[in-house]
Amino acid sequence: MRLRAPAVLALALTLALPSAVLAQGRDVYLLPVPAADMLGSMMGRAQPGVSASSPIGYGPRAGDVFAGFGYQAKAPGTGASDGSFSVGAGFLNPNRVMGLEVVLTSLSTIRGGFGQRVAMAAKAHTSFAGWGLGVGLSNVQLNGETDADPSVYAAATRAFRIRSGPYLNAGSINIGVGNGVFRFADAQLKDEETVGVFLSSSLRLNSWSSAIIDFNSGATTLALSFAPMKNVPLIITPAINDLSGEFGEKARLSVGAGMSWKY
Amino acid sequence: MNITRVLFAAAVAVALPSSVTAQTDNPSSGSGSALMGSVMTVGYPGSGFAGFAGLTQSFLGATGGVSVPDPASGGMVTVSGAVARAIGFLLTGTPCAEHCAIAREAFGGTSAAGLLVDALIALGADQNPTTVAAAIQAYNAAVQALSAGQTPGPGLLAVRSVLSGFVQ
Numbered sequence: 500m501r502l503r504a505p506a507v508l509a510l511a512l513t514l515a516l517p518s519a520v521l522a523q524g525r526d527v528y529l530l531p532v533p534a535a536d537m538l539g540s541m542m543g544r545a546q547p548g549v550s551a552s553s554p555i556g557y558g559p560r561a562g563d564v565f566a567g568f569g570y571q572a573k574a575p576g577t578g579a580s581d582g583s584f585s586v587g588a589g590f591l592n593p594n595r596v597m598g599l600e601v602v603l604t605s606l607s608t609i610r611g612g613f614g615q616r617v618a619m620a621a622k623a624h625t626s627f628a629g630w631g632l633g634v635g636l637s638n639v640q641l642n643g644e645t646d647a648d649p650s651v652y653a654a655a656t657r658a659f660r661i662r663s664g665p666y667l668n669a670g671s672i673n674i675g676v677g678n679g680v681f682r683f684a685d686a687q688l689k690d691e692e693t694v695g696v697f698l699s700s701s702l703r704l705n706s707w708s709s710a711i712i713d714f715n716s717g718a719t720t721l722a723l724s725f726a727p728m729k730n731v732p733l734i735i736t737p738a739i740n741d742l743s744g745e746f747g748e749k750a751r752l753s754v755g756a757g758m759s760w761k762y
Numbered sequence: 763m764n765i766t767r768v769l770f771a772a773a774v775a776v777a778l779p780s781s782v783t784a785q786t787d788n789p790s791s792g793s794g795s796a797l798m799g800s801v802m803t804v805g806y807p808g809s810g811f812a813g814f815a816g817l818t819q820s821f822l823g824a825t826g827g828v829s830v831p832d833p834a835s836g837g838m839v840t841v842s843g844a845v846a847r848a849i850g851f852l853l854t855g856t857p858c859a860e861h862c863a864i865a866r867e868a869f870g871g872t873s874a875a876g877l878l879v880d881a882l883i884a885l886g887a888d889q890n891p892t893t894v895a896a897a898i899q900a901y902n903a904a905v906q907a908l909s910a911g912q913t914p915g916p917g918l919l920a921v922r923s924v925l926s927g928f929v930q
Contacts, residue, residue: 524834524913525905525906525908525913525914527833527834528833528834528905528913528914528918528919528922529902529905529906530898530901530902530922530925530926530929531898531929532895532898532899532902533894533895533898533928533929592854595854625819626818626819627819627823628819628820628823
């Protein structure tokens with residue numbers, strides 16, 4: 500029996516079509532494999548910030564270390580510029596039970612000198628149902644005077660995807676409560692034994708920048724955060740602090756910068 | 763100490779400021795303190811690490827089903843609690859025991875599925891560009907190794923939801 504060419508072609512197409520359709524159908528499940536240098540830059544580049552002044556629920560794990568400084572043109576109370584320097588590390592694993600963060604800060608480093616006033620902070624944190632949950636203690640005096648009594652806080656943070664694509668694709672929400680330095684300005688100035696609420700939210704503008712609004716101690720801060728260098732895990736965050744002047748002068752300019760490593 | 767460039771800077775940087783800023787951004791009551799505002803800011807936990815950490819924790823703690831996205835339908839599918847927990851164990855780098863068999867079966871039962879199990883354990887033990895790329899490649903291979911007419915099940919889609927956080 501002779502088969503006509505069109506019939507052979509039709510038969511071939513019939514046999515080939517399902518596999519072609521299937522292959523095409525499976526494509527939707529596949530993930531692009533990023534080039535090694537792209538992955539390296541993604542991971543080497545720090546992520547822009549989600550909070551400007553409020554603590555958050557996420558934290559480092561064992562093997563993470565970090566350092567940074569902050570500068571404010573007009574520090575509250577003095578009107579003079581000042582800065583601090585901090586180093587810290589993570590311990591344990593928040594993905595299993597909990598992580599622990601420990602930070603040492605040289606306070607008032609520009610005016611008072613490095614190490615003249617040192618405070619410690621610690622935070623236990625874990626991840627649960629997509630939230631970062633942390634409980635921390637800050638302002639523990641180690642050397643010289645601290646700015647305030649030790650303060651305890653709890654924070655919950657969640658990041659969420661807004662849309663696909665490289666721009667405006669994610670946001671975050673952070674909420675917490677604490678005493679001491681987390682009290683509202685009035686309560687701090689009157690030294691009332693109360694607790695304060697802090698809230699912050701951010702919008703990721705692109706892979707290397709974000710915009711932040713932060714409400715802490717009754718003061719509102721607006722900030723932009725940048726991870727400017729492709730292969731260096733540096734974060735720089737300029738901010739306008741205390742828009743309403745809860746602690747005196749309004750809209751104090753500050754900038755923070757930090758880097759972190761894994762060993 | 764062999765310090766390498768930070769991996770998952772999000773988590774570290776996220777933690778970085780939290781305590782620090784708490785110390786420095788608030789003026790003391792009456793001390794005229796010198797400290798200042800936002801120190802370093804917080805890394806963005808929107809992808810990579812946070813997605814990985816969050817999903818791992820969700821899978822580990824699953825008592826019932828866990829919903830994961832299905833890119834074909836645009837909807838969600840449910841992965842069983844047992845499979846979710848098995849994947850959670852893989853993503854924490856737990857060496858093979860019963861959970862590997864459960865996961866391998868959930869990934870299609872092929873040899874590629876077995877390699878995906880190994881790749882996920884390696885990823886769980888250490889998240890770096892090499893292990894991430896290897897896990898994505900192993901996932902793709904497991905999908906392509908499915909028999910004709912078969913589409914990825916909830917187990918593979920759960921893995922996809924984790925790995926997609928690294929691909930933006």
